Each structure stands twice: as structure tokens, then as C-alpha cells.
Amino acid sequence: MPPQANVPLPPGYQLDEYRIERxxxxxGFSIVYLxxxxxxxxxxxxxxxxxxxxxxxxGDALPSIAEENVxxxxxxxxxxxxxxxxxxxxxxxxxxxxxNFFRANETVYMVMxxxxxxxxxxxxxKHKGEIRESFIRAIFARLLNGLREVHTHKLLHLDIKPSxxxxxxxxxxxxxxxxAARQTLSLDTPLLKPMYTPGFAAPxxxxxTRRELLGPWTDIYSVGASMYACMAAAAPQAADQRxxxxxxxxxxxxxxxxxxxxxxxxxxxxxxxxxxxxxxSVFALQKALADKARSVPRPTFLGGLRKxxxxxxx
Amino acid sequence: MKFTIYQESRPGKRPTNEDRIxxxxxxxxxxxxxxxxxxxxxxxxxxxxxxxxxITEAFQREAHPLLKDPFLFLSGALNxxxxxxxxxxxxxxxxxxxxxxxxxCIVQDSIAYWAxxxxxxxxxxxxxxxxxxxxxxxRVQRMVEDGxxxxxxxxxxxxxNRIFSCLGGTNxxxxxxxxKTPLMTGDVILLCTDGVWGPLPSDxxxxxxxxxNVLQATPALLNQAEARGGENADNLSMIAxxxxxxxxxxxxxxxxTKTMPIDSFTTQMEAFAxxxxxxxxxxxxxxxxxxxxIQEINAAIRKYSK
Numbered sequence: 001m002p003p004q005a006n007v008p009l010p011p012g013y014q015l016d017e018y019r020i021e022r023x024x025x026x027x028g029f030s031i032v033y034l035x036x037x038x039x040x041x042x043x044x045x046x047x048x049x050x051x052x053x054x055x056x057x058x059g060d061a062l063p064s065i066a067e068e069n070v071x072x073x074x075x076x077x078x079x080x081x082x083x084x085x086x087x088x089x090x091x092x093x094x095x096x097x098x099x100n101f102f103r104a105n106e107t108v109y110m111v112m113x114x115x116x117x118x119x120x121x122x123x124x125x126k127h128k129g130e131i132r133e134s135f136i137r138a139i140f141a142r143l144l145n146g147l148r149e150v151h152t153h154k155l156l157h158l159d160i161k162p163s164x165x166x167x168x169x170x171x172x173x174x175x176x177x178x179x180a181a182r183q184t185l186s187l188d189t190p191l192l193k194p195m196y197t198p199g200f201a202a203p204x205x206x207x208x209t210r211r212e213l214l215g216p217w218t219d220i221y222s223v224g225a226s227m228y229a230c231m232a233a234a235a236p237q238a239a240d241q242r243x244x245x246x247x248x249x250x251x252x253x254x255x256x257x258x259x260x261x262x263x264x265x266x267x268x269x270x271x272x273x274x275x276x277x278x279x280x281s282v283f284a285l286q287k288a289l290a291d292k293a294r295s296v297p298r299p300t301f302l303g304g305l306r307k308x309x310x311x312x313x314x
Numbered sequence: 315m316k317f318t319i320y321q322e323s324r325p326g327k328r329p330t331n332e333d334r335i336x337x338x339x340x341x342x343x344x345x346x347x348x349x350x351x352x353x354x355x356x357x358x359x360x361x362x363x364x365x366x367x368x369i370t371e372a373f374q375r376e377a378h379p380l381l382k383d384p385f386l387f388l389s390g391a392l393n394x395x396x397x398x399x400x401x402x403x404x405x406x407x408x409x410x411x412x413x414x415x416x417x418x419c420i421v422q423d424s425i426a427y428w429a430x431x432x433x434x435x436x437x438x439x440x441x442x443x444x445x446x447x448x449x450x451x452x453r454v455q456r457m458v459e460d461g462x463x464x465x466x467x468x469x470x471x472x473x474x475n476r477i478f479s480c481l482g483g484t485n486x487x488x489x490x491x492x493x494k495t496p497l498m499t500g501d502v503i504l505l506c507t508d509g510v511w512g513p514l515p516s517d518x519x520x521x522x523x524x525x526x527n528v529l530q531a532t533p534a535l536l537n538q539a540e541a542r543g544g545e546n547a548d549n550l551s552m553i554a555x556x557x558x559x560x561x562x563x564x565x566x567x568x569x570x571t572k573t574m575p576i577d578s579f580t581t582q583m584e585a586f587a588x589x590x591x592x593x594x595x596x597x598x599x600x601x602x603x604x605x606x607x608i609q610e611i612n613a614a615i616r617k618y619s620k
Binding site for chain 1: 599604605607608610611612614615618619
């Protein structure tokens with residue numbers, strides 16, 4: 001039986017010192033609410049509630065957790081704590097800010113700064129095919145500042161996609177939803193499968209046995225795919241399908257009239273299937289985005305050969 | 315380096331014993347080797363003798379007192395033994411080179427390394443449970459593993475003694491290597507020929523070794539296997555050690571790098587696969603743990619908020 005969806009807490013529900021306004025989003029792992037604190041300041045509250053382990057029925061606040069799932073439910077809490085712990089240390093204008101963490105209803109809650117605006121996903125839907133180069137460069141240059149801060153804290157986001165990039169009303173981006181971040185714990189808890197979004201997840205994320213291949217380049221693939229989505233107004237072909245039969249048209253070939261060659265090459269560079277061929281750090285990518293004149297280094301014949309030999313040895 | 319060792323070889327009900335076994339150790343390195351000369355081929359015992367002798371001599375040449383790279387040593391020793399057998403056959407104009415199985419194990423720095431060709435086996439046993447075992451180079455055994463035939467059917471399968479890798483013979487051997495296996499006090503490493511493991515149900519060997527008393531358990535196992543082998547009992551040979559040092563004791567904090575296998579990718583995958591089966595209970599997160607985590611996070615939030 002596929003897991004059922006969880007019922008959110010009702011509007012007006014008093015949760016600790018916060019009053020629930022409405023549900024913002026519902027995922028397999030958690031529910032996010034819009035709520036107001038004592039000063040009537042809006043906040044986003046994320047509730048840990050994996051629907052494969054804990055189900056809340058209509059009219060109840062407490063979820064029911066089957067006896068055999070209690071240990072896994074608590075273990076999964078650790079992932080949630082990891083997210084909180086990592087985010088707590090990051091205070092950056094382009095990364096969602098955590099304000100509080102508390103326990104209630106037999107589960108745990110993370111309170112985040114509520115941003116007014118819309119997701120990049122909504123923006124793409126609204127402006128299909130009309131997104132300009134200056135917009136892409138401006139949004140992603142700032143977003144990468146935030147991502148760099150995230151990576152500095154030895155954390156990978158692992159679920160960057162347009163719907164996790166929030167655009168404030170003033171146009172600045174905020175990276176949200178670190179629910180997939182540092183999913184190392186899911187390795188030995190099959191009930192909590194790693195999450196990834198087809199089209200935006202890097203190829204190495206599909207191979208659950210090779211977690212050691214994940215790195216800054218993994219988030220960079222997703223950044224490239226998000227830029228690609230801005231241009232295409234749709235998600236690019238999923239990486240696992242690309243590994244089998246790569247049908248993704250290079251950005252350079254698809255939009256030569258619309259965007260500068262340098263930007264298109266940067267997008268293609270980020271989306272290389274081989275992680276070694278992508279920008280290896282956010283800094284390298286930022287440099288490419290800032291330097292409009294410089295073109296992306298192509299793999300040399302000798303470099304390609306060296307890489308193939310290295311792969312063989314592996 | 316501290317260990318208890320026992321080895322014994324018996325002809326069973328056969329007229330000749332074509333098994334050869336040996337061990338050798340320096341101050342800091344231990345070698346064990348078992349070879350089962352193939353009876354169907356002429357001079358099976360010669361092939362086994364060459365293999366065991368060659369590998370032991372190589373060990374004595376190179377372990378001063380440690381081997382530089384145990385896997386490299388095993389790879390070189392088994393392949394060179396193969397060529398030594400071929401040379402022997404060529405010198406004497408034998409129509410066909412004699413053949414032998416071979417399993418060899420090195421233990422040094424409380425880490426075990428092993429390699430094999432054919433169907434002589436190595437078991438690594440901890441607390442009565444199999445930590446690692448070689449995979450026979452036998453199509454019948456692979457069919458059992460793949461669930462194509464039952465273990466019972468395999469016992470009577472006409473091709474049960476056919477193996478696809480050995481030293482000697484026309485084809486170069488396919489030598490399989492273990493991963494680096496750190497040993498703890500009480501761990502048992504056991505090498506044996508198919509005359510021992512063949513007649514015994516699969517759980518008997520690890521259970522017999524659960525006490526770790528190799529001096530008693532080894533002859534007892536040989537008795538049992540020989541009795542079960544009946545009128546036609548094959549040659550039986552076995553070397554077993556009980557390791558008395560503790561890998562973890564002198565290497566706290568550096569375990570992860572030290573246990574890195576030669577091919578870190580493959581072996582890490584195995585480690586994950588094991589973890590996924592998830593038989594071990596999850597560490598329990600108590601109420602205090604949760605409270606502590608929340609306090610910690612809130613402290614960090616306050617500290618980093620401006």
C-alpha cells in the first residue's frame with residue numbers, strides 16, 4: 001500500500017507560541033505551514049512527519065506511529081536535526097534563516113523566517129520563454145553566494161530546483177528546503193529513501209551506493225539544470241535517462257539567438273554527466289558567470305585521455 | 315603478533331593424498347596456504363606441492379618482517395606458482411600440465427588478506443558467524459548461489475567437482491582477492507579443501523569454531539567430515555588460526571583508512587549492501603537525546619543570529 005498523505009494541522013491551531021495560518025507545502029518527509037508568532041510576525045514552520053512512518057488523521061494533532069516504526073521515526077528525526085544544526089550556523093541573505101526549534105505533538109518543528117514572494121518555479125510558469133539573460137545572471141549570481149556559504153559549512157543541498165529557489169518581492173533569491181541535505185543517514189534506513197527530483201538531480205544521486213561521489217559538483221549540476229529550466233520553461237531530461245540515452249539538447253545548440261554563447265556554455269558545463277567535467281566548486285562557476293568574455297574550457301584531447309585511463313583503473 | 319594455529323591433512327579413503335598445506339611466519343607476518351591437486355589430471359599432487367612450496371619460499375624471501383603489499387604478494391605468488399607448474403610440465407614434456415586449487419592467506423598488522431583459485435575455501439569466523447568466505451570457482455556452486463539449483467541437488471550434481479579456475483592447466487588462473495579484513499581477538503581464519511567443506515552442512519564449520527579452540531575443533535571437524543564422506547571420503551586438509559591480537563586496540567581513530575581495501579569503490583559498496591539488510595537495530599534516540607539536540611540547535615541559532 002503506498003503511504004497515505006498526512007493531514008495537516010488545522011488553521012488556527014495553537015502550536016507552542018505560534019498560530020497556524022495555513023499549509024504551505026506537503027512532502028513525503030514533512031509539512032510546511034505559514035504561522036504567526038506572538039508579535040504576529042509570519043513564520044514558516046516545518047513539521048517532521050514522514051508519511052511512511054507516522055500518519056495523522058483528520059481531527060487529531062498527534063500522529064499515530066506503529067510500534068515497529070517508532071525506532072525508525074526517531075532515527076529519521078536525526079536527519080531533521082542535521083538540517084536544523086547545519087542551517088542554524090548559516091546566516092546569509094540568500095539562505096533561508098532558521099529561528100527556532102521545538103518539540104510538540106510527539107514530533108519536532110523547525111521555525112524559519114517567512115519570505116514573501118514566489119518560487120522561481122512559479123516565475124518560470126508565469127513568464128514562459130521570456131526570461132532574459134540579465135535575470136538569470138542576476139538571480140544565480142546571488143543564489144551562488146548563498147550556496148557557497150552552504151558548502152563552506154560542509155553541507156550539500158542536494159535538492160536545488162526552481163521550486164526550492166524562492167524569489168523575494170525585491171527580486172533577491174533565497175535557497176529554501178534543506179530537507180534532502182546531508183542525507184547520509186538514509187543509507188541504513190530503507191524506510192527513509194533519499195529524495196531527488198527528476199530533471200534536477202545529478203546522475204551520481206541516482207546511484208545510492210556511491211555516496212562518496214557527491215560533492216559541490218552535485219549541487220552545481222542542479223544549478224545548471226535550474227538555469228536550463230529557466231530557458232526551456234520545463235525540466236530538462238532526467239539524468240538517469242541521460243545516462244542511458246542522452247537526448248538533452250545542449251543549451252548552446254538550442255538558444256544561440258536568445259542568450260550569449262558564454263552563458264549557454266556555462267549551463268552545458270554544469271550539466272556534464274561526468275562530474276569531473278563540471279565546475280568543481282561554486283567559486284569556479286561564479287567566476288564563469290561573472291566573466292562574460294571568458295569561454296568555458298573544453299576538455300583537451302590529452303585531458304580526456306587521462307580521464308579515461310583513470311576511469312579504467314577504477 | 316599472537317595466534318594459535320593448527321594444521322592437519324588426511325588422505326580420507328583415497329590411496330594418495332594430493333592435498334598440500336603449509337604455514338610460515340616471520341616476526342610480523344603470517345602465511346597460510348592450502349592446495350588441492352586435481353586427481354583427474356596427472357600428477358595432481360605435484361602441482362599442489364609446487365604451489366605450496368613456491369608460495370612459501372616467496373613469502374620467506376619477501377616478508378622482512380612485513381610484506382610491503384600483501385595483495386601484490388598474493389597476486390605475484392599465485393601467478394608465478396601457476397607458471398612454475400607450467401614450466402615443470404614443459405621440462406618433462408608432459409602432455410598436459412598438472413593442476414591444483416589454491417587458497418592463501420596473509421595476516422599482518424592484525425589484518426587478513428587472502429586470495430584463491432578453485433574450490434578450496436577460506437572462512438573468516440567471528441563469534442560463530444561467518445565474517446567472510448571465498449566464492450568457489452565452480453559453476454555448480456554459482457548455480458546454487460543464484461538459486462538455480464538447491465544445495466542438495468549440488469551435492470549429487472555430475473559437474474560438482476568441475477572448477478573454472480586453478481593453477482596449472484591451459485588457461486591463466488582467475489585469482490579472486492578478499493578485502494582487507496581487520497581481525498579481533500578470538501577471530502578464526504580457516505582454510506580447507508573440499509574434502510572438508512563438501513560433506514558438511516554449511517552451518518557446521520562456523521558453529522564448530524565458535525569456541526575459538528582451534529586445537530580441538532580442527533581435528534573434530536576433520537573427524538566429522540571424514541565420517542560423513544563415507545567409503546569414498548576425499549582427501550581432507552585444514553589450517554585454522556585463532557587470532558589473539560586486537561586490530562582496534564592499537565589503531566583507534568585510524569580504522570577507516572586502514573580498512574580501505576585496494577579497490578575502495580567495490581568494497582565500500584559491499585559495506586553499504588550489508589548495512590542495508592539492516593539486521594542490526596537502529597541506535598535508539600531517547601527523549602534526552604532529542605532535548606539535547608533541540609537545545610544545541612537553538613543555542614547555535616542564537617549564536618549565529620545578528
